[in-house]
Amino acid sequence: MSGEDPVERVFRAEHGRAVAVLARVFGDLGIAEEAVQDAFVEAVRRWPADGVPPSPAGWIITTARNRAVDRLRRESSRGSRHAQAALVTGRGEPVEEGVLEEGPVEEDVVVDERLRLIFTCCHPALNPAARVALTLRLLGGLSTAEVARAFLVPEATMAQRLVRAKAKIRDARIPYRVPGGAELPDRVGAVLAVVYLVFGEGYSAASGDVLVRDGLCAEAVRLGRLLAELMPDEPEVIGLLALMLLLHARRAARTGPDGGLVRLAEQDRSRWDRDLLAEGRELVRRCLRRGRPGPYQVQAAINAVHSDPPPTDWSQVVALYDHLLVLSPSPVVALNRAVAVAELDGPAVALALVEDLPLTGYHLFHAVRGDLLRRLGRAGEAAGAFGRALALAGNDVERDLLRRNLDALRAG
Template sequence: MHGAHEAVDRAFRDEWGQVVATLIGVTGDWDLAEECAQDAFAQALQTWPRDGVPERPGAWLTTAARNRATDRLRRAAVGAAKLREVAAMERVQAGEPGNDGPDHDGTVPDDRLRLMFTCCHPALALEAQVALTLRTLAGLTTAEIARAFLVGEHTMSKRLTRAKQKIRHAAIPYRVPPAHLLPERTPAVLAVLYLLFNEGYSASAGADPVRAELSGEAIRLARVLTRLMPDEPEAVGLLALMLLHDARRSARFDAAGDLVLLEDQDRTRWDAGEIGEGTALLDAALRRGSPGPYQVQAAIAACHAAATRAGDTDWAQIAALYGELVRLAPSPVVELNRAVAVGMADGPAAALPLVEALDASGRLAGYHLLPAVRADLLRRLGRAADAAAAYRDALALAPTGAEHRYLRRRLAEVTEES
């Protein structure tokens, strides 16, 4: 039974986006698609422990969700035309990721990419576009998405509801748009992919600090997007950024699941193939002479990847790149990252005023990394008691077990020193 429950959990991570995307494509009803997908997973929790895990879990789940949608629509008496649409799902090879033939407009056929571009319609506010895609494509909870945007769960729930209503009332088509309309949706699509990757690379909540299936899906979709938009340097830059980060994944946690800081990682465990591909992609993007935020972030990641030892890291260059990133894509999180780089390049005394100004502004209220960075700077300055207080603040906000354990170790170190 335990193995069946694990299989359902794994199938949710692997198949949710495909099941929902397929149902939306056929029924055109976003709420119905999500509800029927949830019903299918609930049915799997009842059936798989008794009958065994099916050979193709995704196919089983899509069929169960399709049958549930058919029943719901029949009971609602929405008409034969809609039922014919649902019946068309019989022809879909459930559980296989999309089709490989051309889309209606001759572009990329992937169901999940269609879903992403539909969510990222310019009629929706940018934050709503990103949030809706993370909900429907990745199956992230409203609470997880709210944390990613640093807003309350109730606020995010209302945004998601309004976005779905807007798609329904405006009859926004479920498709990859024609080539001339791609640029207006590119910023939101790239933002979705990056948030999807980040949620996999460093989970915002839960026992597992990494959700490799999410970061892997983001990389896969980024590859599809670069084929769709080969002349878009920011799409290429984002793919480079993901690969350069993902190259470090296996070294970020030890055997006990505890977080290993970048400076302490075993760099021989970094994936040289991903680093090589990411660096080559970044070089190709930069040669176009139109640098953007994702290319700059990829350049920062490349600086880390180029250092064979932590002591060889060019922190001055990284601080300068963060300064450029603040100009291109200003945000309090970017400013915090720049402060970290300044602290490494010029010392903690140079960085602490930057962090304290951010703290005073209130723009990162509730963000656990702000007090964590402040605590680290205070620790390096020898102010153990102040550092301990900041570590306690960070502990109260940290969302994952791995981060809790790391912060508790740091707190114990400075408590012993004071």
């Protein structure tokens, strides 16, 4: 995104780390998030005139820390016990002016601030939806509206959910640390779900004028690698990393010179990242040798088949989706399976599988249905389906493709 504003670029890249550092300093997610927001507002005011500092992340963290200290001191002078407590570091000493006191270094298996934040946001005390939403908001730097769109809920509902989640972390004194020992395995599933949704938002942004947000994809892959180092014997961790690598390898070919969406079958495979493909395929083979399949491993295997030289073995893809439906039965998996069935058995068979899926609020359901109807020569119904998909889609690149589909139907 060469034309992206410098502050926006730093926000996407560093928001999560800044919130994570400040959360551990002050012990409160609300304070940390507000301070980081204040710092970016100050960056918007100062950077155009002063220039981007040599260490943008350090500038944001230091500015946020100073803003938080100033605010807490003002509140503390009015007798707020919470503000007084937040002004004390892990060593029990007051935070001094101009010094970023990070407190004692914890002996975690992986010492990484953003990983701490993910495990905190994925604590069992929070419900699953709140875990994912909070991590997308704090680690990924998504706006509340973007998180709401990812969950298909109103923005006000998501705002209330985020406030309640942060209050739960504060009131329950959930620690900012990577769990160790016996408690780690039970916490992995929620973390994997969060990392994959962060990747998903980067791979196909819920809103905005670009399809791919490379920063989020790269962050999710980085976290996937850290998790794989932490738990090298956990097949689903390896499966998730393989899945993300295989998908991320296609990023350069997913949009054309005009920024428009290019579907998988039409992509220029010479633009795929061969190193990432090779790494992802090797991880899939490692998972197969272990013989403990899980949903992420099966999805990785599906994408490994898609990475094979054409023609695609659609019978193998459908068989893998059959297995995935057993492991993770959901309407979205059934929709994706129907897309593969259309290539194997034709659009009529696939349309019968799609029609009754409870996905009327999901734009890709209508897009798939529209494509199947178009292939069956039912142009009027196809146009209606594409129109509903267009009304639901939030990303401008996806909307442009849907408009082109509509225009082609009307012209034809």
